Amino acid sequence: MSLQPIAGTTDLGVGRWTTTGRRARTFVGRLLGRTDGLVGVVILAFFTVIALFPSVFVGPLEGVLSATGQPLDSPSLAYPFGTDELGRDLLNLTVHGARISMVIGLLATIITVVIGSTVGIVAGYVGGVVDNVLMRITDFFLVLPTIVLALILAPIILDVIGAQAELFGIRSTLLVIVIVIGLTSWATTARVIRSQVLSVKERMFVDRARVIGSGGGQIMRRHILPNVVNLIVAQSVLTFATAVFTETTLAFIGLGDPAAPSWGQILNNAQSAGAPGLGAWWYIVPPAAAVVLVVLAFTLLGNALDDVLNPKMLGRR
Amino acid sequence: MTGVREPGAVSATRGRRQVPLPRLADPAAPLLVVEDLAVRFSLPSGSVKAVDGVSFRLDDGEALGIAGESGCGKTTTALSLVRLLPANGRIRSGSVKLFGIDLVPKTEKQLARYRWREISIVFQGAMNALNPVRRVGDQIAEPIEVRLGRSRDASRKRAAELLDLVGIPGQRASAYPHELSGGMRQRAMIAMALACDPAIVIGDEPTTALDVMVQAQILQLLERLRRELGLSLILITHDLSVIAETCDRVMVMYAGKVAEEGPVTRVFTAPRHPYTQKLLSSFPNIHADRRTLDVIPGQPPDLRNPPPGCRFAARCPFVMDVCREVVPPEVTFGDGVRVACHLYPGRDAAGPPPRVVGATRTCDAASSTDPAP
Amino acid sequence: MSAHYILRKLVQAILTIVAIVALNFVLFRMMPGSPERATKNPHLTPEFIAAERAKWGLDKPLFPDQLVAFAISTAQGDLGYSIKYRGQPVVEVVADAAGPTVLLIGIGEAIAIVVGLWLGARSGWRRGGVMDRIGNSLSLIFYSMPYFVIGMPLIIIFAAGLGWFPTSGMTTPGGDKGPAEALFDLGRHLVLPVTAVALGLIGAYSILMRSSIVETRSEDYITTARAKGLPDALVLRSHAFPNALLPMVTLIAINLGYVVAGAITAEIVFNWPGLGLLTVQALDARDYPLLQAIFLLIAVSVVFANFAADIVYGYLDPRVRA
Numbered sequence A: 001m002s003l004q005p006i007a008g009t010t011d012l013g014v015g016r017w018t019t020t021g022r023r024a025r026t027f028v029g030r031l032l033g034r035t036d037g038l039v040g041v042v043i044l045a046f047f048t049v050i051a052l053f054p055s056v057f058v059g060p061l062e063g064v065l066s067a068t069g070q071p072l073d074s075p076s077l078a079y080p081f082g083t084d085e086l087g088r089d090l091l092n093l094t095v096h097g098a099r100i101s102m103v104i105g106l107l108a109t110i111i112t113v114v115i116g117s118t119v120g121i122v123a124g125y126v127g128g129v130v131d132n133v134l135m136r137i138t139d140f141f142l143v144l145p146t147i148v149l150a151l152i153l154a155p156i157i158l159d160v161i162g163a164q165a166e167l168f169g170i171r172s173t174l175l176v177i178v179i180v181i182g183l184t185s186w187a188t189t190a191r192v193i194r195s196q197v198l199s200v201k202e203r204m205f206v207d208r209a210r211v212i213g214s215g216g217g218q219i220m221r222r223h224i225l226p227n228v229v230n231l232i233v234a235q236s237v238l239t240f241a242t243a244v245f246t247e248t249t250l251a252f253i254g255l256g257d258p259a260a261p262s263w264g265q266i267l268n269n270a271q272s273a274g275a276p277g278l279g280a281w282w283y284i285v286p287p288a289a290a291v292v293l294v295v296l297a298f299t300l301l302g303n304a305l306d307d308v309l310n311p312k313m314l315g316r317r
Numbered sequence B: 001m002t003g004v005r006e007p008g009a010v011s012a013t014r015g016r017r018q019v020p021l022p023r024l025a026d027p028a029a030p031l032l033v034v035e036d037l038a039v040r041f042s043l044p045s046g047s048v049k050a051v052d053g054v055s056f057r058l059d060d061g062e063a064l065g066i067a068g069e070s071g072c073g074k075t076t077t078a079l080s081l082v083r084l085l086p087a088n089g090r091i092r093s094g095s096v097k098l099f100g101i102d103l104v105p106k107t108e109k110q111l112a113r114y115r116w117r118e119i120s121i122v123f124q125g126a127m128n129a130l131n132p133v134r135r136v137g138d139q140i141a142e143p144i145e146v147r148l149g150r151s152r153d154a155s156r157k158r159a160a161e162l163l164d165l166v167g168i169p170g171q172r173a174s175a176y177p178h179e180l181s182g183g184m185r186q187r188a189m190i191a192m193a194l195a196c197d198p199a200i201v202i203g204d205e206p207t208t209a210l211d212v213m214v215q216a217q218i219l220q221l222l223e224r225l226r227r228e229l230g231l232s233l234i235l236i237t238h239d240l241s242v243i244a245e246t247c248d249r250v251m252v253m254y255a256g257k258v259a260e261e262g263p264v265t266r267v268f269t270a271p272r273h274p275y276t277q278k279l280l281s282s283f284p285n286i287h288a289d290r291r292t293l294d295v296i297p298g299q300p301p302d303l304r305n306p307p308p309g310c311r312f313a314a315r316c317p318f319v320m321d322v323c324r325e326v327v328p329p330e331v332t333f334g335d336g337v338r339v340a341c342h343l344y345p346g347r348d349a350a351g352p353p354p355r356v357v358g359a360t361r362t363c364d365a366a367s368s369t370d371p372a373p
Numbered sequence C: 001m002s003a004h005y006i007l008r009k010l011v012q013a014i015l016t017i018v019a020i021v022a023l024n025f026v027l028f029r030m031m032p033g034s035p036e037r038a039t040k041n042p043h044l045t046p047e048f049i050a051a052e053r054a055k056w057g058l059d060k061p062l063f064p065d066q067l068v069a070f071a072i073s074t075a076q077g078d079l080g081y082s083i084k085y086r087g088q089p090v091v092e093v094v095a096d097a098a099g100p101t102v103l104l105i106g107i108g109e110a111i112a113i114v115v116g117l118w119l120g121a122r123s124g125w126r127r128g129g130v131m132d133r134i135g136n137s138l139s140l141i142f143y144s145m146p147y148f149v150i151g152m153p154l155i156i157i158f159a160a161g162l163g164w165f166p167t168s169g170m171t172t173p174g175g176d177k178g179p180a181e182a183l184f185d186l187g188r189h190l191v192l193p194v195t196a197v198a199l200g201l202i203g204a205y206s207i208l209m210r211s212s213i214v215e216t217r218s219e220d221y222i223t224t225a226r227a228k229g230l231p232d233a234l235v236l237r238s239h240a241f242p243n244a245l246l247p248m249v250t251l252i253a254i255n256l257g258y259v260v261a262g263a264i265t266a267e268i269v270f271n272w273p274g275l276g277l278l279t280v281q282a283l284d285a286r287d288y289p290l291l292q293a294i295f296l297l298i299a300v301s302v303v304f305a306n307f308a309a310d311i312v313y314g315y316l317d318p319r320v321r322a
Ligand SMILES: Nc1ncnc2c1ncn2[C@@H]1O[C@H](COP(=O)(O)OP(=O)(O)OP(=O)(O)O)[C@@H](O)[C@H]1O
Pocket: A314, A315, A316, A317, B041, B042, B043, B048, B050, B068, B069, B070, B071, B072, B073, B074, B075, B076, B077, B086, B088, B089, B303
């Protein structure tokens, strides 16, 4: 897997396909005036609606017992996306997968961004030994093959807390994936935020605030945070892309929850059923396309946001 | 240095050239004539009229200083001569005639012939202008080899000679930029600018970011080279005293336009444009504090939406009603000074009324710009 | 490159490895029923288990005795015994699987580095051009695809459909093959998995290289190079490219951990007998000693790759040689 959130380091440049002449002044206008922003928002809106109300579109999630079709049927009028090896409707599974994949992505993003931003802001603002120690840890996590680590951690955690346990109504299998993704991807965020904090710190008003006598925590909240919040937003959106990507990978490897099939889990089922070798393309294309579209949309949107929220002078020498 | 140019300077300096003139060159034409140059940068928020109707002329062996506060378009003017503008910059109109050849309509390929061989540039801050991962000597030798077609050995040898010429021991050629001091890097940059024996060397704030001692050394070096090699020089700087010491003519720019241009002796002793006057009076003693340019109250206008009329109007103590509506035409005086200001109706006072904004070009460059040689 | 620079990087690498071993120790303790469970291997004799307990100091305090014992046995290459592979030392099991993975990732990386950097440099240099639009869109799509998502359609089209390549495995079983024939067979099996890995990586590398070039393009020394009247291709080749390459060296190395994880999924899809497949087997059997050994091997390799990248970086950038 080769995906890391890359706000601030990447200019995807697709934003340059703007309709020239249009000059929307508002933030939303600027975002939607760019091809990447618009494409990202449209795809996301589509998947969000599906994830919010899956049953409205395709009825309740089909289980092994409620399956109605023949095993591995290719697409037909009754089953436009075909069926899986248990005769379940793949349209039904894919639509419900949206909710599962995106909820996991969202939770993992929250963990990542909270840890990453906190570490980044504290390291950048406090500096000195604290910065050094935090950055050593960050570097360690950057270099560490965290996903491989996750493969050991996940079963251990499951063994300890039990696979059937629930926390805040979320099954522990899914929770483990959330925690594992959070732990594996905060380091990049921390680095990006830290370097922004360093440059914000350079600016005058922080010094003035410090002289007036506010404490470090207050300065960080009142002066630093507002200045990096734009970056955090862009970074969160990019992290979401990574989270969905990582969830898909982990579920495919076998850490998913068969009872709550995310897109990665459906692909895992497809692999176990030998779908690729049987040429059962309909089993693979819907969940795979969904993953790619969502990851792509978040990447496009994240970069559009980064450009719009953190404008750099175009082509300035 | 300042003052009258001797007649015959043209042939003398051109005779010194070691490389042939471009094929299309007109031997009788002046070295460089820029007319009515306009450059725009496109930004998502609008188009920046960074240079708007600038005209000037540079003769053989002459040194022209360009002054003006930050953002007035000095660098943009210089870069557009050989079209080195950032990707979002375009020359909208005007001509740049070198030996009578207009460079503006040239394709990128055709233009390459004139870069460095005819016009080379010493950039500000040589740390960034030199490639950090290549040896200084190689960077100097590169244009000799690629542009003049010399062998690699000959180019290296020449590079070492050039380093010698600017006061760096030849064996430092194998150093990387970061291994040289700031002053040395700027010298290396100058050596590089001389590599193809160009007709014009542009120095864009070549001494900014250096300490005062080193600044003086670099300026002396430029003077010496100019005398010995008969260089023609365009020197961009914030430092009026540098221009006073080094240049023959000075062009004061404001917000993308020429405010005043003429012989240094005249402009500095009797500034006519209110902006020039402010600029000079904010420099109480030419040898005292060198960085007081920004004491004129107010801000230059936003070049995405420049005001109609005179661009200095908002800050000018002599502002009149006409200034806010009508772009002041350029007027040339008998002593060779050219001024764009309504305080000096000059010849045009008797002629037709000045053109109103919105007309194609605001100042009638062809008739009034050419400073009498 | 100064000895000091190399030494500093080496010390960093060693410290990271020490931290990884310590982490591994903590994991080993966290395992349910641990550490007894690791010794309750049904394939081991009671005498052997007793010897192991003594060796790991299980009757002594956790710290420092057990940690030290763990570190020493790790350093000696003794990582315990596999449950799934009937008590075979995990080091042997892992060593057998490492070769195919190195082959897969090595070829994939090599192709991706060459193609991805070239593609990224070309599109970044002519930003907004035809090549950029097409190349960048494709890169973005591949960048958004996990390797197995690239691999599955490859199998459906080129193996199951067209039958050009085998659907899975590394060799065709049975039959005596001559060396040339065996190599050809291996090559045929390699094509699709390598393509999946390489395509995913090309997407990532070309996007990163593109942004690196775009950034480099606005540096002053590029303006200098253009001012010198050098041909455009030369400005790219000898000024922009070498500088844009610098951040890529580090990025490629840091990315290696992700590549390995991605390769695991590619191995599953193609039934490629490497570490990835082994990981899944170990995961299914909850074979923790094996999982730990795999993690340790991959982690240490990645640390070494990063060390190597630091050295290469130092070689490419004269500024850090000092
Ligand atoms: N790439 C660009 N995009 C948009 N605007 C630009 C760009 N480059 C320059 N400008 C604008 O054009 C104007 C002229 O800039 P220029 O760099 O020529 O000024 P300058 O006189 O050289 O200033 P300084 O003394 O600071 O070097 C400025 O207002 C600047 O903001």
